[in-house]
Amino acid sequence: MIAGEETLDPIIAALDRGWAVAVPDGENLGITGLGSHTFLAGRAAGHVALDLARAAQNLPEFAGVTGPVVLWGYADGGRAALWAATLHGDYAPELDLRGVAAGAVVTDPAALVEIIDSGPWSALGLAGLLGLSRAYHHLPLRHVFTADGHRAAQRAETLSAQILLAQYQQPLGHWCERSDPWNDPIWRYVLARENTTGFDELRIPVHLYHGRRDSIIPYELAHRLAADLRAGRTLLTWQEYDGDHLDTAERSALDVVNQLNTFLT
Known part of the structure; x- marks a missing residue:
């Protein structure tokens, strides 16, 4: 495997x-x-x-x-x-x-995103937020997105890693209502499940x-x-x-x- x-x-x-x-x-x-x-x-x-x-x-x-x-x-x-x-x-x-x-x-996904945020790999933070929200689709996890963030998410979830990294180089907070979406209470619950x-x-x-x-x-x-x-x-x-x-x-x-x-x- x-x-x-x-x-x-x-x-x-x-x-x-x-x-x-x-x-x-x-x-x-x-x-x-x-x-x-x-x-x-x-x-x-x-x-x-x-x-x-x-x-x-x-x-x-x-x-x-x-x-x-x-x-x-x-x-x-x-x-x-x-x-x-x-x-x-x-x-x-x-x-x-x-x-x-x-x-x-x-x-630790949250620790990784904090480390790579604002760098050449920052799009992986957005990918992680999308991936975890899909895995826990029964929870309202995408509420942390702004209106622009929701539109970006709809586009990003269909892209390859190469295109995602090239087109979404902004920090994760750029797409969210708060600069640290991982500290949202519902997200903290999900990350506790994923540690x-x-x-x-x-x-x-x-x-x-x-x-x-x-x-x-x-x-x-x-x-x-x-x-x-x-x-x-x-x-x-x-x-x-x-x-x-x-x-x-x-x-x-x-x-x-x-x-x-x-x-x-």
């Missing part, structure tokens, strides 16, 4: 091992008429990853043969992989989940990795997550790279496959 950046390197590396690879596209992506994406919604992404693992094992090509599962994700995909591992025991206990590899993990509490209770091996020069997801957040996992006695391995966000995604593929292989043997 692989989720994350738009690169074929992880898929090719896994296929070269002879593994069956399933790649989730995220909730509602690839299916028309069901609304926008659920970017940064870790719980929703975790359920998608586990559902896809179930579905893959029931394909006719496998003739009912099941096997061990490992999860691998990068950035929001890494967040999805860790959430899948957290939800696994209650949601999909029949899956033989052996381990997780997660790179450049988004541990990393529970990751430190994992009872399967976890491999974390991160680039020291990552300009999107700070290196320090990865160290904090690693410390939490170790404090919870998770069997943890760690690897860092002297690269930025995209460099690390590309350079890490073979290392991660080798680490995942140790979980399977």
Whole structure:
């Protein structure tokens, strides 16, 4: 199971091992008429990853043969992989989940948005607000938008990441009634549901990795997550790279496959 950046390197590396690879596209992506994406919604992404693992094992090509599962994700995909591992025991206990590899993990959406706001990646804050509001569509979360913000949201939720980053470089507060929409009471409830509490209770091996020069997801957040996992006695391995966000995604593929292989043997 692989989720994350738009690169074929992880898929090719896994296929070269002879593994069956399933790649989730995220909730509602690839299916028309069901609304926008659920970017940064870790719980929703975790359920998608586990559902896809179930579905893959029931394909006719496998003739009912099941096997061990490992999860691998990068950035929001890494967040999805860790959430899948957290939800696994209650949601999909029949899956033989052996381990997780997660790179450049988004541990705290609100903290990330505060860090990237007003920079070249600020549009990801808008994408996160849209994604979480879609995942929690039963709550009135888009009330924080101004009239211009509502119009921008309608356009932005249909765009690719590349176009979104190019066209929406304003701080998140530019589209909202308040400069810190994450501190709205309803949003604080959603973010409490989406924080990393529970990751430190994992009872399967976890491999974390991160680039020291990552300009999107700070290196320090990865160290904090690693410390939490170790404090919870998770069997943890760690690897860092002297690269930025995209460099690390590309350079890490073979290392991660080798680490995942140790979980399977």
